[in-house]
Amino acid sequence: QQQVKQSPQSLIVQKGGISIINCAYENTAFDYFPWYQQFPGKGPALLIAIRPDVSEKKEGRFTISFNKSAKQFSLHIMDSQPGDSATYFCAASKSGTASKLTFGTGTRLQVTL
């Protein structure tokens, strides 16, 4: 049973456009939701994270939107750049186990010129 469902599997966005990746979770005990970015040949790296006490968190061009009632959260990349081309993973964990993560299946983003 997959506890964190991620979509789309792949995404092509033009430079300057908005990239949107969505995740849905089932376990209501999850209360920490990070996003990881992975470039080819590298391990995943923490990009941005949110806790359910806020509905949105923004860091530069990256924004997480969180909908607790719908059990959904999403990553928005504004003004997408070719350098953002990577695979993005959402994840979730429970309080007190911030470093034990359940991952989504990943979204391969390609930003074209």
Place this chain on the structure above:
Amino acid sequence: ETGVTQTPRHLVMGMTNKKSLKCEQHLGHNAMYWYKQSAKKPLELMFVYNFKEQTENNSVPSRFSPECPNSSHLFLHLHTLQPEDSALYLCASAQTVTLGEQYFGPGTRLTVT
């Protein structure tokens, strides 16, 4: 060396071989993790160590044998693998299993022939 390093970066082995993957973290962390990353699947947590003690084994076949001699080093010993074990094996570390973000190494790309 900084962060989390893994060696070798690529490994090809036959089904009857014995090999080991090595992970070293230079972050002063006390928790270390092994993950398996296969295409189009979520990262699969394999093993977790906290202060050198194994705290989790996610029903991993016995042909994978982890070893954690100290908080900075983690090994994954491989023997009698199957072709379906071909994947990217990622090591990660965190401050402890209940505290801090996970930092990933670049992974070892394993091919079983």
